[in-house]
Amino acid sequence: MRWLRAFGEVVRSGLTIEETRLEPLLALRTAAGVAIVIGSALWLASPAYAASAALGAYSAGGATFQRTWRPRKVIALGAGAGLALSTFVGYLAAGRLVTFLPLLAVWAFAAGMAWAVGSTAGIVAATTVGSMLVTVTLPTSVGRALEHAGVIALGGVAQAVLISLFPIRRWGAHRDALADALAAVADYARRLRHDPTAPFDPEPLMTARDAAAVTPSQARTRPSVLHGPRGLAERIRPVVAALADPDVGAPAEGPGRDRARELLDTAADVLDAAARSIRRGTPAEVPPGSVDVLRVDEEHEVLEGPARQAAERLVELLGEALEIAGSGGARGKTPTPPGPAGAQLLMRPTMFRLLPVVIRAVRRELRRDSPVFRHAVRLAAVATLGYLIASRLPLGHGYWAPIASVMVMRPDFHRTYARAVARLAGTVAGVALATGMVRALGPDAHVFGALAVVSVGLSYTLIRTGYAYSQCFTAAYVVFLLGMGGQAWEQTVRERVVLTLLGGALAMLAYVVFPAWETPKLAGRLADWLAANGRYAAAVLRSHAEPTREHRADMRRALLASREARAAWQEAYDRARQEPVRPRGLTSREAEEAQEALKGFGRAAMLMESHVPRTDSPFVPEAERFAEALEADTAQAAVDVREHRNPDWARVEEALNGWEDAAGNRNPVVRQEAELQKRALEDLATAVSRTPLERDVGSAREEQRMRAAVAAEGDESGPAHRGG
Numbered sequence: 084m085r086w087l088r089a090f091g092e093v094v095r096s097g098l099t100i101e102e103t104r105l106e107p108l109l110a111l112r113t114a115a116g117v118a119i120v121i122g123s124a125l126w127l128a129s130p131a132y133a134a135s136a137a138l139g140a141y142s143a144g145g146a147t148f149q150r151t152w153r154p155r156k157v158i159a160l161g162a163g164a165g166l167a168l169s170t171f172v173g174y175l176a177a178g179r180l181v182t183f184l185p186l187l188a189v190w191a192f193a194a195g196m197a198w199a200v201g202s203t204a205g206i207v208a209a210t211t212v213g214s215m216l217v218t219v220t221l222p223t224s225v226g227r228a229l230e231h232a233g234v235i236a237l238g239g240v241a242q243a244v245l246i247s248l249f250p251i252r253r254w255g256a257h258r259d260a261l262a263d264a265l266a267a268v269a270d271y272a273r274r275l276r277h278d279p280t281a282p283f284d285p286e287p288l289m290t291a292r293d294a295a296a297v298t299p300s301q302a303r304t305r306p307s308v309l310h311g312p313r314g315l316a317e318r319i320r321p322v323v324a325a326l327a328d329p330d331v332g333a334p335a336e337g338p339g340r341d342r343a344r345e346l347l348d349t350a351a352d353v354l355d356a357a358a359r360s361i362r363r364g365t366p367a368e369v370p371p372g373s374v375d376v377l378r379v380d381e382e383h384e385v386l387e388g389p390a391r392q393a394a395e396r397l398v399e400l401l402g403e404a405l406e407i408a409g410s411g412g413a414r415g416k417t418p419t420p421p422g423p424a425g426a427q428l429l430m431r432p433t434m435f436r437l438l439p440v441v442i443r444a445v446r447r448e449l450r451r452d453s454p455v456f457r458h459a460v461r462l463a464a465v466a467t468l469g470y471l472i473a474s475r476l477p478l479g480h481g482y483w484a485p486i487a488s489v490m491v492m493r494p495d496f497h498r499t500y501a502r503a504v505a506r507l508a509g510t511v512a513g514v515a516l517a518t519g520m521v522r523a524l525g526p527d528a529h530v531f532g533a534l535a536v537v538s539v540g541l542s543y544t545l546i547r548t549g550y551a552y553s554q555c556f557t558a559a560y561v562v563f564l565l566g567m568g569g570q571a572w573e574q575t576v577r578e579r580v581v582l583t584l585l586g587g588a589l590a591m592l593a594y595v596v597f598p599a600w601e602t603p604k605l606a607g608r609l610a611d612w613l614a615a616n617g618r619y620a621a622a623v624l625r626s627h628a629e630p631t632r633e634h635r636a637d638m639r640r641a642l643l644a645s646r647e648a649r650a651a652w653q654e655a656y657d658r659a660r661q662e663p664v665r666p667r668g669l670t671s672r673e674a675e676e677a678q679e680a681l682k683g684f685g686r687a688a689m690l691m692e693s694h695v696p697r698t699d700s701p702f703v704p705e706a707e708r709f710a711e712a713l714e715a716d717t718a719q720a721a722v723d724v725r726e727h728r729n730p731d732w733a734r735v736e737e738a739l740n741g742w743e744d745a746a747g748n749r750n751p752v753v754r755q756e757a758e759l760q761k762r763a764l765e766d767l768a769t770a771v772s773r774t775p776l777e778r779d780v781g782s783a784r785e786e787q788r789m790r791a792a793v794a795a796e797g798d799e800s801g802p803a804h805r806g807g
Contacts, residue, residue, distance in 0.1 A: 113144035114540035139238025163239015173215035195459025269354035487586025505551035513558025617717025624710035676770035
């Protein structure tokens with residue numbers, strides 16, 4: 084993608100209105116927290132203290148809107164404490180650039196590395212950098228600095244207290260994640276009616292699993308309806324795929340296909356009803372005819388063989404879904420999933436035990452090629468440079484430039500540029516709006532405070548519809564807040580626009596100077612996904628060869644690793660398509676075709692998983708030999724893909740031929756699914772293989788680059804030798 088086209092995409096993305104469900108009650112509660120601290124500070128102290136309190140309440144409230152599975156009052160308290168600490172430490176180093184700039188650089192670098200833990204941690208950490216920048220101009224002594232830090236922390240406490248007193252949709256995010264997983268499987272079942280090989284995006288299942296991890300305190304209060312349905316969605320997905328597939332399930336045409344479509348449609352209706360029940364916490368009505376469709380008549384059932392087995396298994400699983408849909412999430416009415424008690428909970432570390440996890444995550448990202456590390460370096464450089472440049476300009480409030488940079492910068496190119504455009508557009512609109520209102524109403528601290536609270540409420544309401552629209556009211560809020568603190572709003576208008584433009588330009592320039600492009604890494608991401616899929620397919624085959632509890636556990640772990648590798652590839656692939664960088668290693672066409680081939684390979688393994696026998700079933704030794712060949716060939720092929728060599732499937736072909744020649748083939752369905760896997764691997768080889776001419780051209784270009792590098796080294800060393 085060329086730079087001009089990429090920038091056009093950035094502008095469209097930054098100004099796009101996202102269609103999402105607004106949450107006005109949450110926005111009202113958070114805005115009330117800001118109003119309480121502003122009103123209390125104006126009544127008991129001064130406008131300057133009110134400005135500090137509003138900063139803490141606003142930032143802590145904004146942190147609670149980030150997607151996180153921890154209690155939101157904990158997020159508010161953590162954000163308030165971080166803001167207070169950065170405020171106080173920033174003041175201790177303020178006054179001299181020689182002390183403040185190194186502190187700012189270190190703090191900004193640490194905030195950038197917080198992205199190793201997750202997006203919520205990264206965004207909250209960025210707000211602490213902004214707090215350090217904006218509050219160093221307020222206090223006049225160490226004691227006053229402690230007072231302002233305490234007031235900022237009280238803003239976070241106020242938000243946490245309101246969350247505890249007025250809970251809105253407790254466990255709402257967890258309910259939505261689980262309902263989305265069931266709805267995704269329902270949509271998959273409907274698409275299978277018309278396209279038996281329709282793809283499935285596992286992201287809703289991954290999100291539901293992440294939401295299912297709880298701390299010990301959360302485990303004691305989690306609604307019972309959130310315990311079992313996630314595993315139900317996981318088990319239904321391969322069954323509906325096996326039923327719809329014409330190779331191993333229902334026939335392509337005839338009464339069997341009509342019966343399969345009927346079952347798939349009913350499965351979608353039942354899963355949608357269960358999703359509504361979980362999302363709303365009320366009993367859901369299932370269409371009356373669903374129960375009749377789910378009866379498998381021994382005499383008149385048209386499905387036979389593996390298709391009938393899949394239908395019977397689907398009916399059994401949908402029976403559990405009907406119980407969930409009828410319970411409405413009432414405590415004690417939801418069926419508990421089978422298995423040992425310890426396996427029912429996915430444990431999340433508490434806040435006190437999170438430190439070792441954070442240290443390990445940050446340590447993994449401390450390498451030059453890590454996007455998080457490069458983001459941290461950019462953040463530290465831009466924050467210090469922006470502050471230094473703005474302090475030399477004949478403008479007040481110079482901290483707005485580095486704040487704009489810090490708040491728009493993200494580890495990837497597209498989001499950084501899109502947020503920079505959105506912030507500039509929102510700032511201009513918000514400042515213009517605030518200017519008009521101030522001219523009409525006149526300066527007054529209480530009026531400014533009321534307008535700031537209204538702006539906060541609108542900013543929170545629109546926070547998920549697009550950064551530009553939320554930023555519009557955030558800019559107005561800052562203008563009103565500074566006006567309440569006694570600042571001249573006439574200067575504020577011009578300064579805010581100019582310095583926001585400077586900060587956004589620095590953020591965009593930093594990504595050009597020190598980028599973290601995903602395009603050159605596509606081959607490595609593809610290789611990781613291939614190797615993970617190979618291990619998953621081999622684990623499924625071993626469960627067929629010897630169906631034991633240990634092999635089932637290995638299969639589950641391999642499936643989760645395969646999903647993580649696929650998610651990493653998808654994220655890198657989506658980012659690479661938006662980058663103004665020429666393809667390296669994999670062209671756009673090769674990447675797209677390889678992606679489709681690996682999706683087919685994973686789907687074949689999923690179909691095989693749906694037919695895994697019980698523990699008392701006979702062994703299939705041919706499956707074990709094919710698993711060893713498959714794992715070895717995919718591991719070697721992953722190395723070949725990284726090094727741009729053509730993959731080879733000699734072991735897989737040999738093992739498959741041996742399986743076909745083996746006497747007494749006990750499971751022909753598994754043999755057919757193994758054939759599907761081989762076809763998918765052949766499609767992958769076709770997608771990434773190079774012709775002799777392409778290999779010769781690539782070798783010639785590599786040789787030219789080496790000669791140029793050697794010549795450059797000779798030019799650099801020549802003068803040194805002559806001068807010596």
